[in-house]
Amino acid sequence: MEAVYQQNIDHFMDRINNGEKIEADDWMPDDYREALIRLISMHGISEIMGALPEKEWVPKAPTLHRKLAIMAKVQDEMGHGQLLLRVAEDLMAPLGKNRDDIMKDLFSGRLKFHNVFHMEAPTWGDAGIIAWLVDGAAIISQTMMLGTSYGPYGRALKRICAEEVFHAQHGESIIMALAEGTEEQRELLQDALNRWWTSLLMFFGPKSKNETGHSNQDKNMQYKLRTKTNEQLRQEFLTKYVPRIWSLGLTIPDPTLRFDEEKSEWEYADPDWSEFKKIVTGNGPKSKERLALRVRSYEMNSWVREALGKRPQHI
């Protein structure tokens, strides 16, 4: 028994190391499946929860053109959520679980969503920063995942990345209009950047497990689910965006931020990782309200699901 399992594992690792893609029906070790379910359901649910802060700005977008663009963007995000949950569902099926379990895990706090979607988005400036920099950060981490060893996830990401590029352009265009606008508009933008900077650094996660006490980075790299560390991604983000932010005449709220030529890396004020932990465990400024909206939607539509022939759910 043990020998067979070891054989399976060896074969599996050989495939991964040869750059082969694992498909949904292939044999995989339990912890590979678990790591994928965790990663993909968190990604999927983050896309869906991510629609909520932007939803606030959909009707309020200031012109017809902006209204159409933000509607298209949020619709894409929902579509990404759906696509990813489908991938997660296939992985969960052998465990006898389905989408309802994902939703229940979200409501109970077992399934976490990205730190950025726990934050407030009080102005149109925030809508711009989210589309430009949050989506920009997402592009960096998702592009890295394109080469993931799990085929269905890689294919979903390919489509997602293509659309995210449009979102970042939409964000950049909002930002440009504000940066070149009136004094009030520039203030709106600077305030939003101040609000989002720490969250953007946190987006990539802690450098190592020292900061939060646990990390799935190592295993995920061994299984080729990812190819870069959190810190490498954060450095890429800084390299790409800091010069652009500066060129707009904006101030980044970190006086220690600088590029260290010798080490060839960015120095920055490390965010408070205990705060990060607090946020992602559902204690961020908007965590409870956004989750409440999601729960509300689940409850007020329970009669619809029942009518569609699904098993009634009671949470």
Added chain:
Amino acid sequence: MESAEYRSSLIELVYQLADDDFILSYRGSEWLGLAPHIEEDVAFSSISQDLMGHAALYYSLLEELGEGDADELTHARSPEKFRNAVLMELPNGPGSYLEEPNYDWAFTVVRNYFYTLAKKVRLHSIKEHSYETLQQIVQKISIEMSYHLMHWETWFDQLMNSTPEARRRMTEAIDVVLKEMKGVFSYGDDGEKIVHLSLIESEEILTRRWKAILSEKVDHPLEIEMSSLNGRNGKHTDHLERALSTLSEVYQSVPSAEW
């Protein structure tokens, strides 16, 4: 362009078409993230986006007709100048789209299905005979509209033929929508001119066609009313004013700015 009368009647009709889609798109966007399931969220937000696109096409025609900038028409026009039917401005349910929404999916399905069917009848009539540029716009809109109609028809059929609770909710929603449906077919006080100038056929003809299609499906008397106000004459409920203040909040926050 023909006479001043033709022009003003055309403008009147285009406002009605534009404002219906614009306001209903807004109501749709309030559902974002709250639909019965994620697949529906994706589909519904695509429909709302299409409706906003349809409205934008009509507003660009109004721009051409000298009514001013489309963004101003949508973000700085006062409620009494809006020509949408009252049905579009009714809220999705109690609560706001950000706090404590208690939205009614049955009402949303019936409103959208009945409206989209009326839209189909309306657009068909314009395609037959009307102002040429408007006909071209309607041609484009019709393709997406037919997908919307299929979507809402599917929901309508499913919910009418499932659990007793769903049927009860749907029947209640049908009564609510029928009470305002006459306002959708109305062209307002200047309606006679619009019809006389062959911009579109009469309210009666369109209503009859709509009922003929619907009566094959709905085992329910289709008496339509206009129980509150006629939006085509600029008379609206307070719901419109609240909707417009949300829609224009950012635009109005820094007057004269580019966004």
